[in-house]
Amino acid sequence: MSADVVTLEGVRKAYRLADQAFWALKGVSFSVRRGEMLALMGPSGSGKTTLMNILGLLDSPTEGRYLLAGEDVSGLSEFDRAVVRNETIGFVFQAFHLLPRLTSLENVETPLTYGGYGRRARRARALEMLERVGLADKADSVPATLSGGQRQRVAVARALATNPALLLADEPTGNLDTRTGNEILALFHELNAEGATIVVVTHEAEIAAQTSRTIRVRDGLLEADERHAPAAGARPPDRVGEVRKHEPRA
Amino acid sequence: MNPARSARSVEGTARQQRRRRGSLDALEIVVIAWRSIRSNVLRSALTTLGVVIGVATVVALTAAGSGVNASVTERITSLGSNLLTISGGGGDRSSRVRGAPRDTITLGDAEAIRALDDPRIAGIAPQVQTSLSVKYGTNTSYAQVVGTWADFEKVRNASVAQGSFFTTADDTSARRVAVLGHQVAQDLFGSSERAVGQSILINNLGFDVLGVLPDKGDSGFFNPNSQILVPLETFVRRLHRSSPTGDPTLNSVYVQGANAKDLAALQDDLTTLLANRHGIPDPASYDFEIRNQADQLATLNSVTGTLTLFLGSIAGISLLVGGIGIMNIMLVSVTERTREIGVRKALGAKPRDILAQFLLEATMLSVGGGILGIAAGVGLGRVAGHALSVAPRVMPQSILIAFGFAAAVGIFFGFYPAQRAARLDPVESLRYE
Numbered sequence: 001m002s003a004d005v006v007t008l009e010g011v012r013k014a015y016r017l018a019d020q021a022f023w024a025l026k027g028v029s030f031s032v033r034r035g036e037m038l039a040l041m042g043p044s045g046s047g048k049t050t051l052m053n054i055l056g057l058l059d060s061p062t063e064g065r066y067l068l069a070g071e072d073v074s075g076l077s078e079f080d081r082a083v084v085r086n087e088t089i090g091f092v093f094q095a096f097h098l099l100p101r102l103t104s105l106e107n108v109e110t111p112l113t114y115g116g117y118g119r120r121a122r123r124a125r126a127l128e129m130l131e132r133v134g135l136a137d138k139a140d141s142v143p144a145t146l147s148g149g150q151r152q153r154v155a156v157a158r159a160l161a162t163n164p165a166l167l168l169a170d171e172p173t174g175n176l177d178t179r180t181g182n183e184i185l186a187l188f189h190e191l192n193a194e195g196a197t198i199v200v201v202t203h204e205a206e207i208a209a210q211t212s213r214t215i216r217v218r219d220g221l222l223e224a225d226e227r228h229a230p231a232a233g234a235r236p237p238d239r240v241g242e243v244r245k246h247e248p249r250a
Numbered sequence: 251m252n253p254a255r256s257a258r259s260v261e262g263t264a265r266q267q268r269r270r271r272g273s274l275d276a277l278e279i280v281v282i283a284w285r286s287i288r289s290n291v292l293r294s295a296l297t298t299l300g301v302v303i304g305v306a307t308v309v310a311l312t313a314a315g316s317g318v319n320a321s322v323t324e325r326i327t328s329l330g331s332n333l334l335t336i337s338g339g340g341g342d343r344s345s346r347v348r349g350a351p352r353d354t355i356t357l358g359d360a361e362a363i364r365a366l367d368d369p370r371i372a373g374i375a376p377q378v379q380t381s382l383s384v385k386y387g388t389n390t391s392y393a394q395v396v397g398t399w400a401d402f403e404k405v406r407n408a409s410v411a412q413g414s415f416f417t418t419a420d421d422t423s424a425r426r427v428a429v430l431g432h433q434v435a436q437d438l439f440g441s442s443e444r445a446v447g448q449s450i451l452i453n454n455l456g457f458d459v460l461g462v463l464p465d466k467g468d469s470g471f472f473n474p475n476s477q478i479l480v481p482l483e484t485f486v487r488r489l490h491r492s493s494p495t496g497d498p499t500l501n502s503v504y505v506q507g508a509n510a511k512d513l514a515a516l517q518d519d520l521t522t523l524l525a526n527r528h529g530i531p532d533p534a535s536y537d538f539e540i541r542n543q544a545d546q547l548a549t550l551n552s553v554t555g556t557l558t559l560f561l562g563s564i565a566g567i568s569l570l571v572g573g574i575g576i577m578n579i580m581l582v583s584v585t586e587r588t589r590e591i592g593v594r595k596a597l598g599a600k601p602r603d604i605l606a607q608f609l610l611e612a613t614m615l616s617v618g619g620g621i622l623g624i625a626a627g628v629g630l631g632r633v634a635g636h637a638l639s640v641a642p643r644v645m646p647q648s649i650l651i652a653f654g655f656a657a658a659v660g661i662f663f664g665f666y667p668a669q670r671a672a673r674l675d676p677v678e679s680l681r682y683e
Binding site: 053056058059078079082083085086087091093097098099100101102110111113114115158162 | 278285286289589590592593594595596597598599600601602603676677680
């Protein structure tokens with residue numbers, strides 16, 4: 001298996017709009033190495049979201065090849081994409097997207113359930129992941145009783161549950177205040193330091209600056225692919241003294 | 251090594267492995283579906299209500315229907331079994347006034363049948379009747395006075411509760427003896443016990459009461475409790491002579507077969523006998539009718555069966571409406587939970603997992619409704635049976651049918667919403683607000 005988790009080769013994606021093909025991606029190629037943490041940036045309408053959906057196997061490219069963890073996944077059926085998504089990709093969404101009626105533990109268990117894990121294995125793994133994000137004490141709480149930051153931590157634990165090759169975070173701090181957002185980013189840095197491959201979709205240059213690589217998309221094409229040393233304060237110090245109540249947002 | 255080829259083979263095995271790995275425990279889906287039902291108890295209950303009512307009505311109505319059927323059947327057979335009923339009429343119906351009696355059966359016919367001495371015949375009970383006044387002391391009443399043979403007791407299942415029945419000897423010597431119906435004894439004497447051995451006046455002629463019949467219930471067509479049985483010979487000579495000269499006519503002759511399987515053959519033979527006696531070779535102009543009790547029961551069963559089916563179908567329509575209710579709610583539920591579906595898909599739920607979840611939810615709702623409906627239907631059947639004063643018979647097959655139908659309704663009406671859920675595009679549904 002190669003050291004690349006993701007390899008895109010000339011990926012194009014067309015949408016039909018009023019009988020006319022609209023090319024959201026016009027040929028995108030890049031690779032993501034194992035253990036990399038990169039930011040995916042681009043203005044709205046740039047194809048950034050389409051690219052993320054393809055990376056996350058929520059959508060498939062019209063043309064081009066997508067190798068995920070060494071396997072060509074460009075032409076998979078919906079069934080196979082679901083299985084690969086379950087095993088290889090962990091999603092963290094801006095709006096958390098926890099299942100509201102399930103407890104934290106059950107939320108983290110969900111991908112394991114779909115992965116066919118047994119009850120006991122699921123429970124143990126989910127608890128382990130909740131401990132990893134520091135929320136073992138909230139295992140039996142439902143999302144509505146958790147703060148925004150706690151919810152996003154549960155979501156991260158859920159994303160990690162199946163030990164995926166790629167962590168895809170879509171504006172993970174977008175619904176959080178700065179302090180909580182920084183805590184979540186710090187968690188990502190920790191995970192990255194432990195070897196996780198992470199793609200963060202963001203529009204904040206500040207966040208991009210904390211990663212070692214930034215890919216910019218514009219008009220369906222790669223505009224830039226910059227490797228850079230993570231800016232000083234890749235782990236921004238907690239702003240001591242600033243007390244902010246973060247209201248939970250759905 | 252050819253990279254393309256190796257990639258393909260790796261892909262092939264990966265796919266096979268996926269099929270194996272991607273199987274979600276059926277129990278897990280049950281848990282997921284159950285949780286989502288429980289999360290909105292009121293809505294689930296209301297959704298189920300349509301099915302509950304549908305199943306309950308199916309079970310209750312069929313129970314009441316077959317209860318009525320059973321009770322009428324029982325009353326008919328309680329008046330004798332394996333019966334052939336010979337009566338005047340038949341033939342050219344257009345030439346006579348509708349409903350007018352035709353007393354074409356005579357005592358001679360009955361005696362001719364007796365003279366056959368056929369082993370297939372267990373008993374013969376000719377019957378002639380008229381309504382007459384009866385008196386005991388100052389108590390006066392009207393009763394249906396029936397002249398018949400001693401076989402009546404056996405043929406029409408009319409064993410006495412008190413005293414004894416009259417005998418063939420009573421008939422031959424035209425003795426003035428009588429067996430009273432339950433109601434007549436009550437009216438004249440206040441109780442059946444006091445009647446036996448007393449003397450009553452029928453049409454101002456003294457009769458000795460030999461026995462009293464038990465309470466036979468009112469079958470609705472006629473009331474066996476308000477009749478008085480007297481020997482046929484006595485009736486013809488003393489009470490009422492239908493034709494002043496010649497062969498006395500009868501209302502009907504009951505012939506009891508020794509067993510059910512010879513009844514049809516016996517019916518044919520008696521038809522031939524009577525046709526010859528009456529000198530009518532053409533079946534179309536027969537002036538008599540022989541009805542087979544089995545045919546009557548079959549007719550009755552088909553009537554009540556049709557009625558039950560009709561009621562059941564109406565109830566089935568409400569079940570259908572209940573099913574549409576389930577579909578309606580499931581469609582709303584799918585729309586409402588679009589985001590949840592998107593999230594589940596992002597986490598690795600396969601289309602068939604989503605399909606199973608929603609299909610199971612609909613099925614659990616309708617099956618739950620079916621179970622509640624059966625319980626409610628049994629209770630409702632009791633109430634309806636009480637109102638109709640019949641014992642409802644809850645038919646196991648109607649329960650099975652109603653239950654199966656409810657489950658089928660759930661699966662059928664749940665399938666479309668579930669399929670919609672399964673086909674949702676994960677990208678679109680994640681974005682859904």
